[in-house]
Amino acid sequence: MATKTKAKPVKLHVKTGDTVKVIAGDERGKTGVIKSVNRSTQRVIVEGLNLVTKHNKPSAKNPQGGITKIEAPIHVSNVQPIETTNA
DSSP, rough: OOOOOOOOOOOSSSOOTEEEEEOOSSTTTTTEEEEETTTTTTTEETOOOSSSEEEOOOSSSOOOOOOEEEEOOEEEEEEEEEOOOOO
């Protein structure tokens, strides 16, 4: 059985808080602000884009259960910076 090695974090062309435009995929042409960046997998979460439905089982915390929409990560090669934050 092969073991997975952890990917080494790399330097990316975007960071949290940057405004980006999606240049590939279903959300092509839309813009949004980056909420989080994962450097080891080279993926970003853009606020309000790439929404997927998550089905939740009833639990003590959420007795009703139900369906929620969450933002899925997008590969960093599919976003283009528009504005950067000066931090």
